[in-house]
Amino acid sequence: MGGMFYLILKDLKAYYFKPPNISWGVLFPLVMALAFTLRNPSGLAELFPGLVAMAALFGTTSMEAIVITFEKRVGALERLMLAPLSLWTILMGKVLGGSIFGVMMAGAMTLISLALLGGWVTSPLLFTLSILLTVLVHSALGALIAVSVREVFEAQTLSNYFRFPMIFLCGVFLPVGAMPLPLRLLAHALPLTYSVDALRQTSMGPLNPGLFLADVLALILFLSVFLASAMRMLNKSLE
Amino acid sequence: MGERVIEVSGLTKYYGELLAVDHISFGVRRGEIFGFxxxxxxxxxxxIRMLVGLTRPSEGTAIIDGYDIREEIVEIKRRVGVVPETSNLYDELTVWENLLYMARLYRVPRAERGERVRELLETFDLWKRRDTKFRRLSKGLKRRATVAAALVHRPSILFLDEPTTGLDVVSAGALRGLMRRLREMGVTVFLTTHYIEEADQLCDRVAVIVKGKIVAVDTPENMKSAVQGTPVLEVVFDSPLPSLETEKMDLGTIVVEGNRVKILTEDPSSTLEAVIKLARRHGLRIELVNTLRPSLEDAFVKLTGVSPELMRVEKERGR
Structure with a gap:
């Protein structure tokens, strides 16, 4: 655990807490919230859960995939693998580092949305749990993408293959229920759908305990699959 | 110097169909500098990658300080330091932060970390650069910082992969001095190098590996003695020998170093005649002819059939 803690601290200091990232982390949600305020001043509160989910998605996947791929390129990840840490510790350190940055971005988006869009949070604890699960799942997805490719640009490209469809299919702007059946089925194969739904239920309501539990279980399932696949890829790199 | 701290048995690595390491076995004694x-x-x-846990062996194993690389690699990582071929500390961190980070990862007790990092930075003459970001250091200083980082947890075994490649003469000399000091401190040093002279100067014993197989393990002196019977003819020309011609010359085993050619030959008389013909054909003047005692380089050439000069050039090109 100690090694993981220092790994996270180093990543935050060396990569995440750099002025460009912090300013991007604050500016991105702010600009998104402002854009929607100007475009359609009525019914903005409806967008709140989707925007928080999107901020968490971009906050986790964008930097983390770059960090891991960059460290692979320059040999720094190998330096880490020389230390007396298990592969699992290294992977979780990277995922949690990305998650902390994701929580910051989702938190910033939440505060901005509450102030500008007139959103509200009915179940703060469950809303926080939903944010935490969302950042963990998408941070694990970022790690999986990063360990599957060689170059930084490949990580970015592959991330976008997942991110942009998710923005349009997962209920961020358009309710999943309003989409044609094939798209609805596709949406349910993507983790952000469950994030948006969990965040919506715990913020704007109404909260349906059964459906919320289903969202939580689906997110835990995605998290397990992404982590197991990333571990498999990391293990394969030793072969 | 008797106890074996590394015992390699039948270690093998396949990359797909390619057999990279072919059932090698050897031992390294505690406190020696062992050249590979x-x-x-x-x-x-x-x-090296198999021994330090960066690659899994396909077959065979190695016991390092009593631990099996197949089963207990995290325990081994606690006991060994590794200096990879590329200086790979974190560019964004200062020299001090990099070493402190390594101390934390290797669980150096909190109370000792600062003092230990300071000690290493002073030993490696990096104290004045402690607040410099790693990316701003020269190649030589980066190398020194990387070695210092590998020692922060006081390993009993240090692996160095081509430690002096690409370094200037002064930095390389300083690094060799450091390796000797480590040996005096009781650290076992396992070193790969393509600089034969470096191995000759530094190593207590060397292993020679060719096409994945160990062809010899012995002290440099014993290896030289093994080729003692083969005379070495040294010829110095007034200008460099055309490289293609040296490859085509059927004179025996050749090492070319600029104007100087060293030939391991069983028949120095005929070889000298052939060299004179070659010099005439190319309008070269022979400035010096000499017979030499075989060096480790000669032994290496005899064992591998590879010119160390060609090896150096290839290595430098590859960087």
């Missing part, structure tokens, strides 16, 4: 020599692509780095 071989041409480029012979399997030196793959062997």
């Amino acid at each position: 020599l071989g041409p480029n692509g012979a399997g030196k780095t793959t062997t």
